[in-house]
């Protein structure tokens with residue numbers, strides 16, 4: 001098949017070339033005869049070269065049959081390696097989805113059960129307080145109110161950390177806005193948001209991955225970088241979503257962290273890389289000591305392969 005294609009390509013080029021050449025140099029029947037002779041000569045040379053090449057390949061295989069076997073074995077090994085890395089990617093995606101599901105369930109329980117119970121208790125204390133005249137009892141009830149309010153606040157914070165309900169209810173853009181506000185409140189950092197007004201419905205898995213990556217990258221910038229400025233940009237195209245988080249903090253050496261040369265237990269950056277890869281995407285981290293950090297995630301909007 002390859003030989004036939006090579007021959008066809010050669011013949012076509014040859015015919016065109018001699019046509020042009022002979023037309024330029026000769027005319028009439030002389031040109032016709034010259035073309036014919038050149039065509040026969042070209043075909044003979046091409047056939048000779050192809051047959052020689054094939055004969056020498058066959059001779060090689062006869063002399064070293066193990067080479068052909070090795071090539072086949074290499075191909076099988078490569079195919080197996082590719083299959084197992086694809087299996088690892090799907091496994092990792094399933095584990096991350098299971099973890100997210102668990103977080104979402106706990107967050108919902110906290111919000112719907114504990115949150116509701118505390119709200120009802122606070123209302124009861126509040127209405128009792130209005131009817132009580134004894135100053136000592138009233139003082140104790142006010143303390144109880146404060147405790148219930150702080151319990152409610154902590155429940156909301158925990159729910160937000162586990163899985164902000166707005167991610168499922170309102171989508172990625174409002175949640176990123178909320179995350180940035182909440183993370184940088186009172187930190188005196190200049191924040192720039194470059195987010196699309198309405199990116200349309202995204203795959204929930206992609207929303208979650210983008211949110212978790214932003215959460216980790218913003219957390220890292222604030223925790224390790226001491227930046228003056230923080231920048232977040234989201235671009236949503238038909239096939240991919242790109243998320244960039246940039247800070248002008250102290251920077252670091254990403255190769256050292258991602259090659260595992262740092263102490264065990266620092267899993268944030270490895271985790272975001274894993275998240276992106278699980279969906280068939282990638283994360284790029286650019287940073288240099290003293291020159292800030294850019295984390296850029298590229299996520300396909302329709303992740304490859306099954307998850308169930």
Ligand SMILES: Nc1ncnc2c1ncn2[C@@H]1O[C@H](COP(=O)(O)OP(=O)(O)OP(=O)(O)O)[C@@H](O)[C@H]1O
Pocket residue numbers: 220221222224225247249250251252257265266267268269270293
């Ligand atoms: N934006 C950043 N600015 C400066 N240093 C950073 C930044 N992001 C990461 N680093 C450095 O890379 C290291 C690894 O980050 P990584 O998120 O993997 O772990 P961690 O934040 O230390 O722990 P955790 O597992 O809680 O995330 C950090 O300890 C820090 O030294």
Ligand SMILES: [Mg+2]
Pocket residue numbers: 216219220267268269
């Ligand atoms: Mg971290």
